[in-house]
Amino acid sequence: MDDQTKLELEAAAFRRLQQHLMQERTDVQNIDMMNLTGFCRNCLSRWYQEAANERGIEMSKDEGREAFYGMTMAEWKEKYQTEAPADAKAAFKDTHG
Numbered sequence: 001m002d003d004q005t006k007l008e009l010e011a012a013a014f015r016r017l018q019q020h021l022m023q024e025r026t027d028v029q030n031i032d033m034m035n036l037t038g039f040c041r042n043c044l045s046r047w048y049q050e051a052a053n054e055r056g057i058e059m060s061k062d063e064g065r066e067a068f069y070g071m072t073m074a075e076w077k078e079k080y081q082t083e084a085p086a087d088a089k090a091a092f093k094d095t096h097g
Contacts, residue, residue, distance in 0.1 A: 018044070022070055026080040035091045044068055 001009075021028070021041055030040035042065065049064025062073065069076050084092075 018068065022068075029082060029084060029088070031084045031088045031092055034096060035088060038095075041069065 021044075030042060033040040034043075045065040045068035046061065048068050049059045049061060052059040052064070059067070065073050071079075
């Protein structure tokens with residue numbers, strides 16, 4: 001496989017992951033993702049922002065989140081974020097605190 005094809009396949013897989021998390025599984029909360037996988041939508045948006053910055057494209061944390069989420073964080077929180085249960089908060093504190 002040539003490098004360009006590999007890059008295109010990786011980009012397609014990333015877009016599919018983004019679509020899955022942003023459109024199909026909005027019920028899954030970031031804290032649950034962090035507790036199970038060690039990363040969440042915010043991590044993905046930060047990695048996107050960091051990749052842009054590494055290439056000389058200035059992008060703030062908020063701009064990275066909006067690019068990944070397809071909306072502002074305020075909009076996402078209003079539409080999809082729920083209060084994390086106490087056990088999820090405790091698990092997060094134990095593993096990431």
